[in-house]
Amino acid sequence: MRVLYFAWLRERIGLPREDVETGAATVADLVEELKAREERYAVAFADVSAVRVALDQELSSFDAPLAGVREVAFFPPMTGG
Amino acid sequence: MRVLYFAWLRERIGLPREDVETGAATVADLVEELKAREERYAVAFADVSAVRVALDQELSSFDAPLAGVREVAFFPPMTGG
Amino acid sequence: MIRVQQGTFDPGAELNAFSAAQEGAGAVVSFSGVVRDVAGGLEAMEIEHYPGMTEAALEEFRAEAVRRWSLSGALVIHRHGRLAPGEVIMMVCTAAPHRADAFAAAEFLMDYLKSRAPFWKKEVTAEGAAWVAAKDEDEDALSRW
Amino acid sequence: MIRVQQGTFDPGAELNAFSAAQEGAGAVVSFSGVVRDVAGGLEAMEIEHYPGMTEAALEEFRAEAVRRWSLSGALVIHRHGRLAPGEVIMMVCTAAPHRADAFAAAEFLMDYLKSRAPFWKKEVTAEGAAWVAAKDEDEDALSRW
Numbered sequence: 001m002r003v004l005y006f007a008w009l010r011e012r013i014g015l016p017r018e019d020v021e022t023g024a025a026t027v028a029d030l031v032e033e034l035k036a037r038e039e040r041y042a043v044a045f046a047d048v049s050a051v052r053v054a055l056d057q058e059l060s061s062f063d064a065p066l067a068g069v070r071e072v073a074f075f076p077p078m079t080g081g
Numbered sequence: 082m083r084v085l086y087f088a089w090l091r092e093r094i095g096l097p098r099e100d101v102e103t104g105a106a107t108v109a110d111l112v113e114e115l116k117a118r119e120e121r122y123a124v125a126f127a128d129v130s131a132v133r134v135a136l137d138q139e140l141s142s143f144d145a146p147l148a149g150v151r152e153v154a155f156f157p158p159m160t161g162g
Numbered sequence: 163m164i165r166v167q168q169g170t171f172d173p174g175a176e177l178n179a180f181s182a183a184q185e186g187a188g189a190v191v192s193f194s195g196v197v198r199d200v201a202g203g204l205e206a207m208e209i210e211h212y213p214g215m216t217e218a219a220l221e222e223f224r225a226e227a228v229r230r231w232s233l234s235g236a237l238v239i240h241r242h243g244r245l246a247p248g249e250v251i252m253m254v255c256t257a258a259p260h261r262a263d264a265f266a267a268a269e270f271l272m273d274y275l276k277s278r279a280p281f282w283k284k285e286v287t288a289e290g291a292a293w294v295a296a297k298d299e300d301e302d303a304l305s306r307w
Numbered sequence: 308m309i310r311v312q313q314g315t316f317d318p319g320a321e322l323n324a325f326s327a328a329q330e331g332a333g334a335v336v337s338f339s340g341v342v343r344d345v346a347g348g349l350e351a352m353e354i355e356h357y358p359g360m361t362e363a364a365l366e367e368f369r370a371e372a373v374r375r376w377s378l379s380g381a382l383v384i385h386r387h388g389r390l391a392p393g394e395v396i397m398m399v400c401t402a403a404p405h406r407a408d409a410f411a412a413a414e415f416l417m418d419y420l421k422s423r424a425p426f427w428k429k430e431v432t433a434e435g436a437a438w439v440a441a442k443d444e445d446e447d448a449l450s451r452w
Contacts (some may be wrong), residue, residue: 057360
């Protein structure tokens with residue numbers, strides 16, 4: 001599964017994307033796996049209320065299932081316009 | 082006193098402006114004087130709910146006094162923009 | 163700034179010149195009105211106005227918009243005379259630090275231009291000429307300000 | 308139409324080209340966003356985005372606006388990359404037979420661009436760089452649609 005990071009999540013984790021082998025059932029499970037991995041992930045995901053997620057480029061939620069998903073993206077609230 | 086007419090009031094009365102000698106106290110009095118004058122004025126002012134008035138280029142009302150006023154303008158509701 | 167004129171103007175050039183003159187504006191809103199064709203075919207739109215009062219009214223609306231919202235600037239241009247379908251009639255530009263102010267001020271100016279600026283439109287078709295009637299919804303729109 | 312691009316564009320030329328392409332539109336509204344300077348002096352505004360999702364999101368907002376209001380057309384342009392103060396960031400144009408639709412659709416598109424399009428802004432000053440925080444008022448603005 002491809003995982004993307006944008007803005008300060010990208011900066012804190014130190015990479016824009018990576019391929020992750022995971023059996024996580026939901027986005028929240030994936031976040032827990034990542035946080036357990038390394039300190040920088042734990043720091044980046046310390047406050048998930050400040051993190052948004054997209055599954056295959058559609059805005060989604062942390063309790064969404066990952067079955068069939070190819071691309072997960074994490075980012076802060078958007079500031080376009 | 083200078084009296085101006087715009088749009089269909091101008092067309093019905095047949096002139097864009099005229100100088101009127103009047104002792105009318107209010108706009109409504111002036112309108113009655115004009116209506117009594119000739120049929121074309123009576124036609125133009127038949128329904129004053131469709132007529133607006135400006136005194137010295139400020140929107141006003143039919144019960145406004147004419148004392149000190151130099152220019153009275155009659156016109157239909159405005160359609161700018 | 164306000165301008166009342168017979169000749170045409172270039173909305174894009176006006177927008178760029180207006181934007182370039184703004185300091186600290188993050189948001190620029192423009193409205194341009196275009197002569198629409200009508201069923202049966204419009205030959206011309208004739209716009210009559212009240213010279214003197216027109217300029218005073220537009221300047222009053224512009225000043226009121228600047229009083230009510232945090233604007234860095236506001237521009238109103240309105241034409242009169244005989245216009246062909248597709249020609250630009252008028253334009254409003256507003257600029258503000260934040261978009262809500264720029265949008266509100268532009269809508270305010272449009273509502274006042276529609277119902278309180280001394281312009282009268284006449285549509286000329288092959289069947290003749292008819293004065294455009296004021297719309298209740300335009301009058302009602304003023305009540306929101 | 309939607310466009311996501313790094314290079315700059317000319318808002319006036321875009322407005323004119325958009326207006327010329329409209330059929331039966333009496334009302335054209337534009338919004339342009341400009342990089343504002345900040346206290347202490349802004350060196351640059353860096354705009355990051357999510358290629359692919361950005362285009363899909365803008366097209367979805369544009370289609371939704373066309374569904375909700377009687378529009379003859381809608382255009383969204385948004386830049387990414389490193390921008391200097393005073394540069395144009397983005398533009399929305401809407402055209403409709405009547406002004407209320409054109410205004411509402413432009414405000415709708417702006418609200419969605421602000422809070423639902425995957426762009427992230429970073430302000431670079433002499434003191435360093437800081438990500439722009441999303442504003443509660445921008446999130447709240449979505450609730451009106």
